[in-house]
Amino acid sequence: MKTIKISMLALTLAFMSFNVLPTKTVTTKIEKETSLIIWKSEQIDLGEIPQNKPKSIDFEFKNTGKTAVIITNVKASCGCTATDYTKTPIQPGQTAKVTATYNAAAKGAFTKTVTVTTNAEVTPKVLSFKGTVI
Numbered sequence: 001m002k003t004i005k006i007s008m009l010a011l012t013l014a015f016m017s018f019n020v021l022p023t024k025t026v027t028t029k030i031e032k033e034t035s036l037i038i039w040k041s042e043q044i045d046l047g048e049i050p051q052n053k054p055k056s057i058d059f060e061f062k063n064t065g066k067t068a069v070i071i072t073n074v075k076a077s078c079g080c081t082a083t084d085y086t087k088t089p090i091q092p093g094q095t096a097k098v099t100a101t102y103n104a105a106a107k108g109a110f111t112k113t114v115t116v117t118t119n120a121e122v123t124p125k126v127l128s129f130k131g132t133v134i
Contacts, residue, residue: 036065036120039127046131049104059098059127063090065120073117073124074098080105081112104133 040060049055063069068089076083080103086096100114111130118125 036063036067036069037061037118037125038064039125042125042127044127044129046129048132048134049102051104051107051133054101054103055131057100057102057129059100059114059116060095061097062095063092063120066092068092069096069118069120071096071098071116071118073115075115075117076100077113077115081114083114085116098127100127100129102129107133109133 038061040062042059044057044059046055046057068091070089071085071087074083074085082101082103083098084101085098090096098114098116100112102110102112104110109130109132111128113126113128116125116127
């Protein structure tokens with residue numbers, strides 16, 4: 001009888017140690033960050049372009065936000081592409097552009113990218129252009 005009481009006591013203590021406490025639900029509000037920049041086109045097909053004649057490609061965008069957008073960096077995917085961009089702050093409602101100038105030295109199909117970093121987007125925007133050098 002004593003062993004049964006000890007067993008019951010041990011069993012009771014075991015169940016008490018696995019007591020289920022009410023859980024607290026934590027709700028986190030995640031706001032979707034919307035881009036302040038609307039690009040006219042993120043990919044441009046140039047079609048056929050002549051060899052040894054540099055071709056300029058303009059990527060235009062509009063600042064649709066409430067604060068100024070500043071382009072902090074523009075980087076081409078290769079040395080065959082030069083870049084230029086608006087250096088002054090782009091105010092809300094204004095448009096601006098990033099220009100890539102491709103030196104079409106080698107014949108054949110190509111695809112190139114230009115990466116644009118701004119204060120408006122966490123992730124840099126990758127713009128691309130393609131075509132065939134004839």
